[in-house]
Amino acid sequence: MNTTASAHDLFEALNPSEFAFTRRAWVDAAPSRVYDLISDVSGIGRWSPDASGVAFDPGAGPWVGAWFSGRNHRDGRQWSTRSQIVRADPGAAFAFVVGGAEDGIVRWGWTCRPQGRGTVVEQSWQLLRLDAVLGTTRGDLDALRDHMAGSTETTLLSLARWIAETPPA
Numbered sequence: 434m435n436t437t438a439s440a441h442d443l444f445e446a447l448n449p450s451e452f453a454f455t456r457r458a459w460v461d462a463a464p465s466r467v468y469d470l471i472s473d474v475s476g477i478g479r480w481s482p483d484a485s486g487v488a489f490d491p492g493a494g495p496w497v498g499a500w501f502s503g504r505n506h507r508d509g510r511q512w513s514t515r516s517q518i519v520r521a522d523p524g525a526a527f528a529f530v531v532g533g534a535e536d537g538i539v540r541w542g543w544t545c546r547p548q549g550r551g552t553v554v555e556q557s558w559q560l561l562r563l564d565a566v567l568g569t570t571r572g573d574l575d576a577l578r579d580h581m582a583g584s585t586e587t588t589l590l591s592l593a594r595w596i597a598e599t600p601p602a
Contacts, residue, residue, distance in 0.1 A: 458589035464545035
């Protein structure tokens with residue numbers, strides 16, 4: 434194993450903005466229904482292959498400033514996160530930052546745009562700052578981004594399938 438890192442691989446030289454993506458899917462539901470589903474963070478575990486046990490703090494809900502907790506798992510490891518909602522535009526956009534708005538590490542966002550009789554849902558992920566907990570080399574962070582992109586694709590497909598199979602309440 435080569436322990437000498439090239440200059441482009443040094444942790445301190447990496448730019449967090451290079452680690453981001455957006456994925457999209459069409460779902461057979463109005464933007465308002467899609468928004469209601471994704472902004473109810475307790476439902477994330479229905480679709481995400483990596484998240485479970487997600488719940489708002491007592492008295493909190495899907496509004497800017499609210500906090501929630503969740504459990505994540507990947508490669509046999511489990512950990513808990515605290516996240517804060519940073520955008521809540523009913524029927525249009527929802528976003529939160531893992532670690533909170535002030536010093537968060539990752540921003541997750543969704544947008545809902547009507548198309549035909551349904552909605553194009555876009556889910557985005559953006560690394561906000563470097564932190565060794567996520568990886569210490571470009572390879573680590575590329576692998577994390579690629580894993581999260583695959584997880585997002587699974588989440589969007591699962592959401593679309595769930596909407597198709599579950600009538601509105």
